[in-house]
Amino acid sequence: MKRLRLIFLAPAAALLAGLFVAPLAILAVYTVLTRGVYGGVSAPFTVENWTRLADPLYLAIVWRSFVVAGISTAICVVLGFPLALFIARSGARKNLYLALVMLPFWTSFLVRTYAWMFLLRDTGLINTVLLAVGVIGEPLPLLYNWGAVIVGLVYGYLPFLVLPLFATLERMDPALVEAAADLGAGPWQTVWRVILPVSAPGLRAGAILVFIPCLGAYLTPDLLGGGKTILIGTLIQNQFTSARDWPFGSAVALGLMGLVMVLLWLHARRGGEPLL
């Protein structure tokens, strides 16, 4: 029995060890080496890559990433809470609405991000229509700015907030809402004093699931921000490509991972539900 279990676990364990643990270990070693002249790493060992993280230039990028991820998460919460509540209370059509929320996942994230570029650029759908109608005289600067990045992040990660929140709201005893009304609370007061606090664990789980990928996002800021918006993800990518500083790139990547783990630990400590 015990042997059988080992046999079944072995493939997954080997896969994880080979493709996750080993690269991570390599990355960890890179962080204490010196950059090679044409990329790669060389001797000697150094802690300089870690101390460089404290440079105000990089701290500003980390701070900016937190602000952008925070704003995106906040918008996701404001949009996602009513949506999740609506789906949880829509009876038989629930599965249809959930399928619609998941629908974007059926196409590549890259393709969808390009679609946003077609919508937002100067000759894109929005500007073309507004120009044709005569509402504006010249194209609005919709693309290649922070607004476009945040729109892209909210669009991309909203489902990660809606799904866990929906699960919590659906589990909530519907009698609680009736009890609140029965005790005299109006609809808004019921949302504020009962539904929101009771679903807080799901909301927190969803917010973390949005915040973490937003924090490390690379594709969206790169395409919709037009390279003018440097976030942690862009910084890491630059170190491995144009800057050819693999050790520093590794340090930034591991540092980000450390931050994320601290966030997850804080969530778990508050008795939060498992995230997936």
Add this chain to the structure above:
Amino acid sequence: MGHVLELRRLTKRYAGHAALEALTLEIEEGEFFSLLGPSGCGKTTTLRLIAGFETPTEGEVILRGEALAAKAPHERNVATVFQNYALFPHLTVRANIEFGLRYRRGAERSIEPVVEMLQLGGKLGRKPEQLSGGEKQRVALARALVLRPDVLLLDEPLSALDPNLRAQVRTELRALQRRVGIAFVFITHDQEEALSVSDRIALLRGGRLEQLGTPRELYLAPRTRFAAGFLGAVNWVQGVGVRPESTRLSLDGASGGERCVAATVVSSTFLGNCLHVEALTMEGERCVAELARHDMHYAEGQSVHVVWDARDELNVPG
């Protein structure tokens, strides 16, 4: 005393099927009123219509002379004790009890009298998950009663309790109702519960009012076979109904004023406080006699007479 709540031809239909059909009732001030019936009889629908969680298809709910049709649940001065209590899990007992105070005019400003009455003094800081079933029920009662509602609605409030706790809690519930003087509308499918606590009982069946009366009237003078059978066990012998406790067995036949029919003993069951002896008449009618423990032993297959006093017959017209 006048009536506090009136239902006028209250009807609720879902997609062609009638959950409740033209129910008309008047509930008196300070009355303990029970809605009794099997599942699907419309009792829960009635409660939800009174509370405002459902909108009637036809008919009216009138509270203290005012039609409630246009009022949302939070605007109605009724309060509900839910079947599973529906306590707010994120709030302490105190916050649960205080929940409605900021919304309802006429509510008691202090929760102390209610807390004391329901003996919740030591539990105010606890969360609902730390309470026993009986304590949860008392919190649900306190949360509703502190608002001084015109009518308190109770949706099978004893069904979530331990069976051996129920009899005690229902006595307490009855005493509480007498003390606060608020009309209670009590939903139950348990006839013993309804008989023991109610001033009056409305028996519902298939969305219609089957019979309305005091516990005595319903038990002793049921107007239909359904009512007779729902309120307690009945033997149907020679076209009349007799309750098992009014039925006895005899080897000799009837004496003055009694009626009797020949039968054969089928089985005898010892229930601790009494014996249930089942006999089959020549016409094939089964009847159960509830006998005292010290009554003689009846063997299976023994020929006996089923005997009852004519005064104990249930006069069921239908």
